[in-house]
Amino acid sequence: MTSDIGEMFNALKKKRQAKRADNRENSAEYLSERGIIFVAKNNGAHLIVEGAECFIDFWPGTGKWHSRCGKKGFGVRNLVAFIGTPSKRPN
Numbered sequence: 001m002t003s004d005i006g007e008m009f010n011a012l013k014k015k016r017q018a019k020r021a022d023n024r025e026n027s028a029e030y031l032s033e034r035g036i037i038f039v040a041k042n043n044g045a046h047l048i049v050e051g052a053e054c055f056i057d058f059w060p061g062t063g064k065w066h067s068r069c070g071k072k073g074f075g076v077r078n079l080v081a082f083i084g085t086p087s088k089r090p091n
Contacts, residue, residue, distance in 0.1 A: 020061035023060050023061050024044045024045060024060045025044070026056070026060075026076075027047070027060035027063075028060065029049065030076050030077075030080070031047070031049065031076065031080070032046055035042070036049060036050070036080065037049070037050040040042065044060070045061060047059075047060060049065075049083070051069070051082070051083050053069050054067055054068040054069040055067070056079065056083070057084075058079060062077065065078075065082075067082070
């Protein structure tokens with residue numbers, strides 16, 4: 001019984017790791033497709049995104065983001081909504 005629980009937790013851990021890796025790849029692609037400028041750090045685990053007013057630290061594996069202006073959130077779609085489309089950003 002104990003080994004069954006251990007196997008379940010190991011399987012769950014591997015699934016979560018795969019999901020985070022998938023998020024890292026897809027989030028960078030999602031931002032690029034929308035013309036949003038970013039710099040990848042730590043093999044894509046941390047993205048520094050150029051926002052309309054300030055830079056935004058984004059961790060695509062978990063979806064967490066924190067703008068250097070003080071706004072926080074989760075999810076790449078919410079991040080894009082916060083930034084706005086590049087054509088709407090001031091020059």
